[in-house]
Amino acid sequence: MEYLWLKALHVAAALTWVGGEFAVALALAGLPTPRGEAESRRLRALRLWDRTVTTPAMLLLWGFGITLGMKGDWFHSPWLMAKLTIALALGALHGALSGTLRRAAVDPLRSVGSWPRHAAPAIVIGVTAIAILVVVKPF
Amino acid sequence: MFRYPPAAVNPEIVQLRHMRWVSLLEGTTLVALVFVAVPLEHLGGYPLAVTWMGSIHGMAFLLYVWMLIQTISGGDWTWPEILRAGVAAIVPFGGFVNERWLRRKQAGLSLAD
Numbered sequence: 061m062e063y064l065w066l067k068a069l070h071v072a073a074a075l076t077w078v079g080g081e082f083a084v085a086l087a088l089a090g091l092p093t094p095r096g097e098a099e100s101r102r103l104r105a106l107r108l109w110d111r112t113v114t115t116p117a118m119l120l121l122w123g124f125g126i127t128l129g130m131k132g133d134w135f136h137s138p139w140l141m142a143k144l145t146i147a148l149a150l151g152a153l154h155g156a157l158s159g160t161l162r163r164a165a166v167d168p169l170r171s172v173g174s175w176p177r178h179a180a181p182a183i184v185i186g187v188t189a190i191a192i193l194v195v196v197k198p199f
Numbered sequence: 200m201f202r203y204p205p206a207a208v209n210p211e212i213v214q215l216r217h218m219r220w221v222s223l224l225e226g227t228t229l230v231a232l233v234f235v236a237v238p239l240e241h242l243g244g245y246p247l248a249v250t251w252m253g254s255i256h257g258m259a260f261l262l263y264v265w266m267l268i269q270t271i272s273g274g275d276w277t278w279p280e281i282l283r284a285g286v287a288a289i290v291p292f293g294g295f296v297n298e299r300w301l302r303r304k305q306a307g308l309s310l311a312d
Contacts (some may be wrong), residue, residue, distance in 0.1 A: 159272025
């Protein structure tokens, strides 16, 4: 019963985190330079959401995930190692997006570059791979 | 148009302050793992000490690496600085040395404001 609760909270944290990561990725994709006050205000609001909701959800996700892995003795399973690798890559991507958002929100003259355009498709691919690994457990 | 950086809340200074706390946390859990939990397992026969301390340090290490990525993505860090901050996370007591360095970097930004 405790395991199922942990699993449910892990999934809830994952959905919240991925939703927030998508929001940052889409906001930064094709962001104009220089930006007007309205655009900067929208970025600051998104940054507040990222700091207060998305990032804490990621930390909870890690905590629940490690606890689930230990309780279920899953850490020897190859599928989990593959899943962890992808999850860490998505986490690194979120860190890069979040840092870029921080600077973009306060400096309307700073270009964010073109790489955030590729972030949302990368998240879709990562999340799909994770869903397959967790549900199907192919190896 | 608002001014950059806003005088009262330069986000880079806030970011470096958070980074210092996380560096201390990561450094402390690494020291606890290497110098307390590991001896407890090998000399005291308590393998759970490494299991639990390893998990806690794992979380702290992940948080540190994530914060480092977030910090360098928004700031203007050089490659030697990034390398230095990365190495600090895997060397015992490196987190404490790193915290002092981050403090100086933060002070430099505060003066520049």
